Amino acid sequence: MSAASGKNRGVMLLSIVAFGYAFLYVPILSVIVYSFNDSRLVTLWGGFSLRWYRSLLQDGDILSAALLSLQIAVISASIATILGTLAGLALDRLGRFRGRTLLTGMITSPLVMPEIITGISLLFLFISLGQWIGWPAHRGATTITIAHITFSMAYVAVVVRSRLGSLDQSLEEAAMDLGGRPFRVFFDITVPMIAPAMISGWLLAFTLSLDDVVIASFVSGPGSTTLPMLIFSKVRLGVTPDINALATVIIVLVSLGVITAAWITRRQDRH
């Protein structure tokens, strides 16, 4: 009897899990399917077609917004990786130092800070700085990049810090004992060891930057519309078929990237 009720519970657990995964993937799959729909009426199936992909390629606004977003994402992810790695190192390796609590607070808060507050407060900062020292004179790609660095370095720091915590420090200490200069030891030994965390941190920062609507809306200026801002202004009015096509392109690219990364990590773990 106990085995039978255990089995029932197993079935119940399995159905909740199946429901959970369906919940996660049905919306994504429906966007992909409807991106190939010939009909302008988004929900009526009018046959298979690539017309929305063609119209996507001819849409100059979308292409230039995508280019701007990629540019901001690459630059902000790279700087955030450097700054976040340094912050993560300090928190893991420096032990107690003055201002440590404040740094810990400033590194973990952006992870849960509502974007809208980050956006408003950074806009006020940029306006105030503009009044006091004349910089930044305009808001645009630069101010968006600064905002993205600020919140994504926190994610990098958390990833790097957790990797450092699981590392054996004896290799670095041995190198020091053998007379290695701290700077050299850092680049020859520590960096290769935390490289996987730095790469995942960079990818995380890159993705977060490419995804941000709210903060960019506050700190951008005329003429600098990022891809998410453009998508948001279009989808506020409802479903548009060319956004389905764009979403499909992004979903396929991201999925390929994530699956490749997972495959590489698995192979490395085996060796």
Added chain:
Amino acid sequence: MSNSTRIDGRRQWMRWAVITPYAWLLLFFLAPFFIIFKISLADPVVALPPFTPLIDWAASGWARIQVTLDNYLFLFQDPYYVTIYLSSLKIAALSTVLCLLLGYPMAYFIARQPAHRRNLLLLAVILPFWISFLLRVYAWIGLLNTNGVINNALMGIGLIDQPLSLIYNDFAVYLGIVYSYLPFMILPLYANLEKLDLDLQDAAADLGARRWQVFVDITLPLSLPGIIAGSLLVFIPAIGEYIIPALLGGSDTLMIGRALWDEFFINRDWPVASAVSVVLLLILVIPMMWFQKVQGRQAEQ
């Protein structure tokens, strides 16, 4: 001796290295909060920027400080804002509970699988997180619309005659929040459950303890840190959420993120928008400090 000087050298080097991220965060993360606080004490004016300077340099060179608490008084006297804060708290809390109810069984199931399957299942939870948040919320518009996929399917099989109103209401907002934040609930829960020796609990069950009893007495209390971390990761950002109520909510869906956006971009009342932000931050201080404590404990382990 030489070793300790070396290590001191390293500490010295790192002390310099930490200055850049530290200064960056002070300037671009901490300083803005003081400015937002400052502006919340100013009077609105029709200008750009639309607020009065707090420090007014009089002809004699003396600084005259102008501070007003009107913006805060306005917030607490206006039943509209009090209702919005309460409604945001309610929506965030209920969404967190729903996330937990769906996320816990999933995390529990994944943690009990053999290693190779576990990685695959985990990847399937993480993948949507990497796909754009905005596009995933957008995907629901096509599903929930009056002539959307779900309504068409239900009418197609004859379950309903009239399309259900599934979108532009609170229901869609709950759905959107649970959907978007589910991975944030599952991942910390999984990290916690994976460390527990679930086999040991199976053994306890085999020795005659009831499975449910084992779960309630052992597994659930041991997984409390994961529950807290996951819940805070959903609850805190959900309170200030803007995109989801803007795309899926109705005109009567009251959320503070949306009210703040409108106050800022439509009413252009920056001092009131600042006061709204400061109050929101004060509401979030306790859960955020709690989150820091949980994070700190995890980093120590």
